[in-house]
Amino acid sequence: MTIQPSYLTDTARSRHAASPHALQVALLHLNRERLTPGTPCDDWREDILCLAQLSLREGEFLESERRAVAQQAAEAPREASAFVHWFESLREHGPGQFDPLFDFLAERASLEQVRWFVEQEVAGEAGFDDLVALTQLRLPERPKLELARNYWDEMGRGKPLGMHGPMLGRLAEALDACASDPCRIVWEALAVGNLLAGLAYNRRYAWHSLGALGAVELTAPTRAVKVVQALERVGLDGEAVHYFKLHSTIDLVHWQGWRDEALVPVLAEQPELAPMIAEGALMRLVAGARTFERYRRELSRTPAPARS
Ligand SMILES: [Fe+2]
Numbered sequence: 001m002t003i004q005p006s007y008l009t010d011t012a013r014s015r016h017a018a019s020p021h022a023l024q025v026a027l028l029h030l031n032r033e034r035l036t037p038g039t040p041c042d043d044w045r046e047d048i049l050c051l052a053q054l055s056l057r058e059g060e061f062l063e064s065e066r067r068a069v070a071q072q073a074a075e076a077p078r079e080a081s082a083f084v085h086w087f088e089s090l091r092e093h094g095p096g097q098f099d100p101l102f103d104f105l106a107e108r109a110s111l112e113q114v115r116w117f118v119e120q121e122v123a124g125e126a127g128f129d130d131l132v133a134l135t136q137l138r139l140p141e142r143p144k145l146e147l148a149r150n151y152w153d154e155m156g157r158g159k160p161l162g163m164h165g166p167m168l169g170r171l172a173e174a175l176d177a178c179a180s181d182p183c184r185i186v187w188e189a190l191a192v193g194n195l196l197a198g199l200a201y202n203r204r205y206a207w208h209s210l211g212a213l214g215a216v217e218l219t220a221p222t223r224a225v226k227v228v229q230a231l232e233r234v235g236l237d238g239e240a241v242h243y244f245k246l247h248s249t250i251d252l253v254h255w256q257g258w259r260d261e262a263l264v265p266v267l268a269e270q271p272e273l274a275p276m277i278a279e280g281a282l283m284r285l286v287a288g289a290r291t292f293e294r295y296r297r298e299l300s301r302t303p304a305p306a307r308s
Pocket residue numbers: 128154164247
């Protein structure tokens with residue numbers, strides 16, 4: 001394991017405070033180091049200390065994201081059916097919903113602009129399969145089974161070609177949009193992945209993660225439809241478009257399962273968890289809305305060709 005010691009110095013810490021991008025790159029390293037399979041090494045003690053320091057930075061980031069939505073989340077009802085009604089209203093009125101970015105992508109963006117968008121999105125993708133796997137640890141039976149079904153779909157139901165992660169990878173390859181250098185990625189996109197990984201990895205945020213992943217299932221289809229239009233308009237088809245085509249429909253089913261088999265049973269047993277689930281959902285949607293706004297700003301700097 002190699003973590004750059006510069007992340008731990010006071011100078012680096014103050015730079016993080018001043019630079020959201022540096023913080024998100026540090027958290028990207030944290031998530032890679034603690035989730036990627038490794039081997040024993042002699043400096044494991046130093047590694048643990050490094051990870052602990054980075055985890056503190058992560059905790060500050062997650063708590064500041066949580067504070068931003070806490071008041072709104074506190075208004076969510078605690079009774080299970082009223083709560084899911086509140087949750088589903090986020091599809092229409094939640095942060096980032098129906099952002100004009102997606103009409104722009106669908107109708108006017110150039111190939112280069114679509115490529116840039118996909119590059120950002122792929123870099124901010126934390127791996128939904130792993131997030132589900134981490135979130136289901138020690139959950140009660142019904143939510144655990146629902147997350148297992150969801151995970152199995154992510155795994156292509158046992159068929160490599162149907163696995164969602166590699167499917168997204170094939171789109172990135174087709175577009176030559178596989179960013180290896182985080183300097184090319186806006187911090188807002190990195191923050192989405194770091195937020196989801198932080199919520200899923202740290203068990204104090206288990207219920208937040210359940211809410212955040214549910215919000216992804218709830219809101220992905222409307223955006224996926226627009227992205228399919230964008231990809232097809234710039235000349236992509238088949239395998240390359242399959243990831244977004246699939247998510248424009250399968251997530252409708254995933255949401256229903258998440259709602260009925262994960263959220264409802266949890267809240268029926270423990271209604272006091274409603275604000276945690278609501279915070280997680282809002283944290284994810286706010287982080288998404290922040291990327292859409294930044295993407296629009298960046299894309300407006302390279303004018304799209306006139307509509308044909
Ligand atoms: Fe998926």
